[in-house]
Amino acid sequence: MALNNYVGVAGINLVAALLSIPVIAAGIWLSTQVDSACVQLLKWPLIGLGVAVLAVGVAGFVGAFWRLPWLLLAYLVGMLLLVVALACLAVFVFVVTAGGASSGHAVPSRAFLEYDLEDFSGWLRGRVADDGRWEQIKTCLAATPVCSDVNHTYGASAQDFFSAHITPLQSGCCKPPTRCGYTFVTPIFWISPISASADPDCASWTNDQSQLCYSCSSCKAALLQDLRKQWRRADLILLVATVLLLAVYAFGCFAFRTAKTDELFRRYRQGHT
Known part of the structure; x- marks a missing residue:
């Protein structure tokens, strides 16, 4: 894979890692609210998934920057699983906070x-x-x-x-x-x-x-009622971060495949010269 291709994929992976920050921040914000601090149901899943996204994103950045295809493949698999987990959590929170008289x-x-x-x-x-x-x-x-x-x-x-x-x-x-x-x-x-x-x-x-x-x-x-209000706010952050992460992941997959195709084409040309 050419150097510029590696740098491009590394940049995409770095963006994916940065998208973990709002997810972690949402979990930390919940811990500062009286209600959520006493009922720690959503705080740790948010922080845990956010840290996992950060770790996998950094691993992908390292794999691209130091040209480690096996680590890049691990990043692609791991990030896909995390995106699915984030999406499932966002849907779950929406379902359990929906319905009923929302304003008292x-x-x-x-x-x-x-x-x-x-x-x-x-x-x-x-x-x-x-x-x-x-x-x-x-x-x-x-x-x-x-x-x-x-x-x-x-x-x-x-x-x-x-x-x-x-x-x-x-x-x-x-x-x-x-x-x-x-x-x-x-x-x-x-x-x-x-x-x-x-x-x-x-x-x-x-x-x-x-x-x-x-x-x-x-x-x-x-x-x-307070939990529902706070969880909905956190869920909005989670949903936006998940959509953006999915877009970045799809773009990263495309860039990775393009880079691999370019590398195979380059090797093919070298073998016939």
């Missing part, structure tokens, strides 16, 4: 929204709402400043709180559901109504600052 349910005289578990896919609910998993997630959430932040920001009056556009987590985990009829004192301290409710979420609420509504179904649903 409006509450009378409230600016914030509330959420129900039925709004989410069975797969997501199974990975979060299961009692065994939720105990660990609940402990993680309780250690974050999510509820103390809403108390400090909107604790001046009931009207300030009711007109605030709080986050799904703050709506579902830091206060009792509006339907329970609790009386506002602060965003994280409420007076129980005189008549008891059979609603499990209403009975789960407590003014204990380490408990609040972390055991409520509304908290689980709020977490899923």
Whole structure:
């Protein structure tokens, strides 16, 4: 293969390696979000696949730059498998975050929204709402400043709180559901109504600052809402990176085949001179 052909293929492989950066960055970004940090389902697949794409892309660059056809062939096979894996992950994330009420349910005289578990896919609910998993997630959430932040920001009056556009987590985990009829004192301290409710979420609420509504179904649903929003953003990055990587890979295959054809033609001419 001529030197300029090797350099061209090396450049293409370097571009493929660079396309791993947004995939890795999406995984790192998820780890900085409270919800995804407590539910590490998508973070590691993104980072793992991104690192694999980077490693295979660098291997392809090395194989082209130092003229190692066997390493280039390994690159072509490995990158194809990774592109398929990335595409499958992108489709999977889209499917499990699709459907249901994506924006929550409006509450009378409230600016914030509330959420129900039925709004989410069975797969997501199974990975979060299961009692065994939720105990660990609940402990993680309780250690974050999510509820103390809403108390400090909107604790001046009931009207300030009711007109605030709080986050799904703050709506579902830091206060009792509006339907329970609790009386506002602060965003994280409420007076129980005189008549008891059979609603499990209403009975789960407590003014204990380490408990609040972390055991409520509304908290689980709020977490899923945040996860769905974050996963969709990460999935968009994943989808774009996969399409670009597929285009670069196809171009690389074409360049590699062209270069091999040129080399065979050159050897043929040398053998007949």
